[in-house]
């Protein structure tokens with residue numbers, strides 16, 4: 244097993260492990276991440292600033308780097324900032340390549356064949372990427388093996404790496420498991436959040452009337468453009484932006500499909516019996532566009548879908564971008580906070596437009612939502 248695989252995802256002890264990591268996603272810890280959201284979003288904005296009035300540009304790589312750096316620091320702690328590959332930005336490419344490779348393994352099982360993998364060069368690519376990621380993980384985890392004593396007031400006490408080290412010291416998990424927990428957390432968090440921010444910008448570029456409504460809300464909350472301070476109470480007041488993000492996750496969920504296995508025979512309401520042990524695909528993408536639930540214009544972008552009065556009649560499983568039940572997304576609050584934080588700064592400072600139409604997007608089968616082509620965006624400064 245390498246750090247990319249996580250045997251705990253299929254482990255009967257999974258529930259205990261999940262409970263152990265819950266404190267890493269508690270509100271007070273998430274709020275303590277604001278300084279990381281702030282500094283990384285400043286770096287992102289400085290880069291985006293260089294694209295203003297330069298025509299349409301590909302912003303996805305910048306979004307991925309922004310999100311990756313946040314996920315790595317909130318999972319591994321400030322120590323990760325000293326890692327060479329973290330500093331030069333190359334780790335995000337390693338993660339991206341491994342995610343694509345894992346998808347290829349699922350969609351084209353032939354690639355799992357050792358000979359095919361070797362001939363196509365996947366073996367070497369995968370090994371190179373692992374080696375860089377392992378170095379970063381070892382650099383940080385090694386320092387934790389004999390740490391200076393932590394106090395209860397240490398702001399990083401409950402971050403994922405420190406919770407994992409607690410299990411390691413008790414002998415509940417191995418050194419490799421610690422690395423694996425960190426690696427899986429970063430991989431699960433950064434791509435999904437980066438794409439959500441990008442999809443939101445794209446959809447608003449296609450719907451200028453909604454973009455103006457978001458801007459008005461942001462302008463009222465943050466009258467001065469630039470790197471204005473953002474607090475949690477500020478963010479809570481941004482109802483329109485919140486609805487826009489939810490609507491984005493409805494139309495373009497960052498994870499479009501997942502699977503569950505039945506533990507017992509299940510009788511559906513239409514009488515069909517699904518026997519125990521069957522793996523069922525859960526298609527969030529089409530569930531979110533079901534006209535019987537979302538109306539005849541289910542494919543249209545309409546943030547008002549998330550007005551309280553429009554949601555109260557909906558089935559609780561009609562909207563599941565973070566899945567539901569015990570195995571739902573542990574990072575859902577974190578994802579909403581970090582995405583909203585970045586969108587506040589971007590949409591307050593820039594007007595976004597694009598020549599690509601929403602109806603022309605081509606969605607591609609993948610573990611996370613991918614597009615055949617990522618439309619470029621144009622940025623104009625707002626005062």
Ligand code: HEM
Pocket residue numbers: 252261314427428431432433435436439496497498501502563564565566569570571572573574575577578579
């Ligand atoms: C908009 C962003 C995100 C979306 C749409 C999303 C969505 C999801 C979904 C649908 C699942 C369930 C997958 C399954 O059924 O197997 C999931 C699981 C998970 N997510 Fe997220 N996620 C997001 C961001 C994050 C972030 C920021 C983190 C961590 C910092 C994270 C960590 C995880 C983990 C660890 C799991 C596995 C949970 C378990 O099995 O106990 N996610 N996510």
